[in-house]
Every structure is written in structure tokens, then in C-alpha cells.
Amino acid sequence: MNKADLIAQIKQKSSFLCVGLDTDLEKIPAHLLELEDPIFEFNKAIIDATAEFAVAYKPNIAFYEALGPKGWASLKKTLDYIPKEIFTIADAKRGDIGNTSKLYAKAFFEQMDFDSITVAPYMGRDSVEPFLEFEDKWVILLALTSNVGSQDFQLLTDKNETPLFKNVLRTSQNWGNEDNLMYVVGATRGEKIGEVRKEVPDHFFLVPGVGAQGGSLEEVAEYGMTKDCGLLVNSSRGIIYASNGKDFAEKAQKAARSLQKEMAALIEKYMG
Numbered sequence: 001m002n003k004a005d006l007i008a009q010i011k012q013k014s015s016f017l018c019v020g021l022d023t024d025l026e027k028i029p030a031h032l033l034e035l036e037d038p039i040f041e042f043n044k045a046i047i048d049a050t051a052e053f054a055v056a057y058k059p060n061i062a063f064y065e066a067l068g069p070k071g072w073a074s075l076k077k078t079l080d081y082i083p084k085e086i087f088t089i090a091d092a093k094r095g096d097i098g099n100t101s102k103l104y105a106k107a108f109f110e111q112m113d114f115d116s117i118t119v120a121p122y123m124g125r126d127s128v129e130p131f132l133e134f135e136d137k138w139v140i141l142l143a144l145t146s147n148v149g150s151q152d153f154q155l156l157t158d159k160n161e162t163p164l165f166k167n168v169l170r171t172s173q174n175w176g177n178e179d180n181l182m183y184v185v186g187a188t189r190g191e192k193i194g195e196v197r198k199e200v201p202d203h204f205f206l207v208p209g210v211g212a213q214g215g216s217l218e219e220v221a222e223y224g225m226t227k228d229c230g231l232l233v234n235s236s237r238g239i240i241y242a243s244n245g246k247d248f249a250e251k252a253q254k255a256a257r258s259l260q261k262e263m264a265a266l267i268e269k270y271m272g
């Protein structure tokens with residue numbers, strides 16, 4: 001998917017919501033476990049219930065890989081079920097020497113036809129570039145993550161007092177451009193999101209961390225929104241596990257609708 005189509009969808013739905021499909025057999029409603037493919041059945045019901053409010057879906061690959069070949073089959077069925085106009089993110093956090101990254105790219109862009117993949121920047125330019133060679137496909141590079149451990153390296157400063165995450169942004173923005181490169185910025189990072197925005201004024205951000213991790217949507221918009229929105233805000237557990245009863249899809253819909261309503265107001269406030 002290209003940037004213009006993504007922006008058009010955001011405007012049409014008044015939403016920048018990404019629903020995270022972190023589907024866990026231990027957390028889905030018990031009645032689904034009797035079905036042949038409980039993971040797919042759960043995802044299908046969540047997609048049916050939330051597609052009108054979501055502009056992106058992000059299956060976290062770990063939840064599927066953990067189940068072996070069956071998990072990969074559920075993932076493929078899920079991806080094929082997502083409506084074509086909705087942006088898809090393989091949250092796989094890959095990155096290796098170029099020769100290997102090329103094969104990761106084929107796995108997620110050719111075998112699976114995802115629109116984008118999350119990539120770790122640690123191994124540098126040649127580990128990221130193979131993912132950027134596919135037309136209308138995107139790299140979403142980790143910049144400033146939402147977890148506590150992001151302090152261990154990402155916030156460490158060099159001799160010029162520049163934190164590592166800024167060096168990642170400064171160096172990597174020339175590897176791609178605003179049409180094929182986004183950045184992961186955690187919603188839990190408050191005004192630091194504004195510092196990231198200063199470094200990369202026009203790139204889209206994938207912002208996980210609202211909902212279960214407690215990040216503020218209002219702050220994300222205040223510090224991160226651009227004239228084109230520039231944000232995809234993810235919530236996984238806060239939506240998909242809003243209930244673990246028979247009403248799980250209905251409650252997920254309610255949670256997605258409520259986030260979308262807040263997003264519509266923020267779009268009006270900052271883009272309108």
C-alpha cells in the first residue's frame with residue numbers, strides 16, 4: 001500500500017487505529033478452543049467487529065510462531081481475511097546481514113504479502129535495505145520503544161549528548177524515505193515523541209503502548225501528529241481481550257469504537 005492510500009483511509013474513517021492481533025490460546029474465550037482453528041476464528045470475529053474503525057492490523061508474529069506450522073497457517077488465513085484496503089503490519093522485528101534480511105523480506109512480502117514489517121536497526125544499513133527494495137512495501141524501524149529496557153541503550157548519550165535513538169533517526173532516514181520508512185515510537189514516551197518528530201517531520205510513526213501499557217493518546221497526538229496525521233496508534237490487549245466471554249467481539253468493537261471516537265476528535269483538533 002502507498003502513502004496516499006493510507007492517508008485516504010485515515011481521513012475516510014477518521015481513525016488512525018491499528019488493532020494488534022496478539023492472539024494467545026491461553027487468553028481467547030474457552031468456547032473457541034473446540035473449533036478446528038481457534039486462532040483464526042478469534043481473529044476473524046475481531047476483524048469483522050473492528051474493520052470499520054481500524055486502518056491497520058498488526059499480528060505480532062511471536063504469537064503465531066509459538067504454535068509451529070499450525071500457527072503460520074492461522075497467520076496466513078488471517079492475513080488473507082483482512083480487507084485489502086486496510087494496512088497490514090508483520091510485527092516480526094527482524095534484521096540480519098543483507099543476504100539473510102533479503103530472505104526475511106521475501107517471507108513477509110512475497111509468501112505472506114504484508115504491507116510492512118517491523119525491523120530492528122541494530123545491524124545497520126545493509127540489514128535494513130533489502131526490505132526497502134519492494135514496491136509499496138514498508139519498513140517500520142524501531143526508534144524509541146515503549147518498554148522499560150529502552151533506557152538500556154536507546155536513551156544513552158554520546159559525547160555530544162545525543163541519545164542513541166536520535167542517532168538512529170538521523171542516520172536511517174536516508175536509507176529510505178517517507179514513502180517506505182516508518183518509525184516505532186512508544187506511546188509511553190510522552191514528550192520524547194516530540195523530540196522524535198523534530199528529527200523526522202514527515203515520516204509516519206507506529207505508536208504502540210496505549211491501552212494495556214498506559215500510554216496517553218492525547219499526548220501522542222499533541223507531540224506526534226502531522227498534517228497527514230503521521231500516526232498509526234496500536235492497541236492489542238486493550239481491544240482484543242476487552243472480554244474473554246462469548247461477547248468478546250462485541251466488547252472489542254466497543255473498545256475500538258471508543259478509541260476511534262477519541263481519534264476523530266484529535267484529527268479535528270490537529271489536522272482540521
Ligand SMILES: O=C(O)c1cc(=O)[nH]c(=O)n1[C@@H]1O[C@H](COP(=O)(O)O)[C@@H](O)[C@H]1O
Pocket residue numbers: 020022060091118144145146147184185186208209210211212213234235236237238
Ligand atoms: O513494534 C511494536 O509493535 C512494539 C514496539 C514497542 O516499543 N512496544 C510494543 O509494545 N510493541 C508491540 O506492540 C504490542 C503492544 O500490545 P499491547 O500492550 O497489548 O497493546 C505488542 O505486540 C508489542 O510487541
